Amino acid sequence: NAGVTQTPKFQVLKTGQSMTLQCAQDMNHNSMYWYRQDPGMGLRLIYYSASEGTTDKGEVPNGYNVSRLNKREFSLRLESAAPSQTSVYFCASLGGLNYNEQFFGPGTRLTVL
């Protein structure tokens, strides 16, 4: 997963706690994405950012907020975690001449008790 880093790799939260998942890319890509992956559900888009300073809702945005801090960084925040947010979270970036450069981070495994 060259070029996209995610922290933390694992996290356990109690219901109601908050946390921020961090993502950074060093490929100068404009577009960045946050997905969650659950068994049988595939990758579901939470939020995405087409460029620095812009964010848009995806398929499942409820309970999440995002910040595109600069071109490199795109963070995902859970304000009040719920057990339904137990999942694996992936950050991705997309760019290149014809959008042919696409990379995913290694994922964050989140458990909400």
Added chain:
Amino acid sequence: QKEVEQDPGPLSVPEGAIVSLNCTYSNSAFQYFMWYRQYSRKGPELLMYTYSSGNKEDGRFTAQVDKSSKYISLFIRDSQPSDSATYLCAAFTGGGNKLTFGTGTQLKVEL
């Protein structure tokens, strides 16, 4: 209805078989089509990328896009146990828009 539909499998084939993985999509604005491979407990990695209709070949892998029928295919020739993974198709309109995935097909290539 999801914009990109994919049979989740699982699909089990013997080593050396030709594998065919397929997706359909509903959004006519999609211009870019991708296949990703995801090993267990890893992030997806881009395997094949195609712009508009046509075929693209890379080693044992061939991606096909038929925009008239909104059909995306990935063929794997001479399949190997190391090809065992989940394969996800994805589509994209371009610009600052969202990248939409199918649910993934789990493939197992057996010795």
